Amino acid sequence: MDFSNHHGRIQAEIEDERGQTNSxxxxxxxxxxxEAILPKLEVEKTTAKKDAIARTMSAFKLADNYREFELEIRFPDGDKITFKSNK
Incomplete structure (x- = not known):
């Protein structure tokens, strides 16, 4: 998933590589x-890695059987956080 909002110019893309059909x-x-998913995400600069991953999995209704997980968020003030996990 890629979502950006630069001064009101919004770009969005979702690529799902799970299962036999990619979308x-x-x-x-x-x-x-x-628009239905992002308000549920609730990840802030101070969110712990474990919580950020759990909230992302819940918001996107993802199973916990991932091999690799990466979440990168850039905030309006320019700060960026990245969470990575491998199983």
Whole structure:
């Protein structure tokens, strides 16, 4: 998932590589789906890695059987946090 909002210019993309069929949404279709998910994410600069991963998995309704996980968030003030995990 990639979502950016630069001064009101919004770009969204979702690529799902799980299962046997890969899917990719861009633009309005991706944005519509993300508008329902992103408010549930609730990850802030001070969120612990374990909590950020759990909240992301819950918001996106993902199973806990991932091999690799990466979450990068850039905040409006320019700060960036990255959470990575391998199983």
């Amino acid at each position: 990719k949404l861009q633009g309005t279709a991706a944005l519509k789906q993300l």
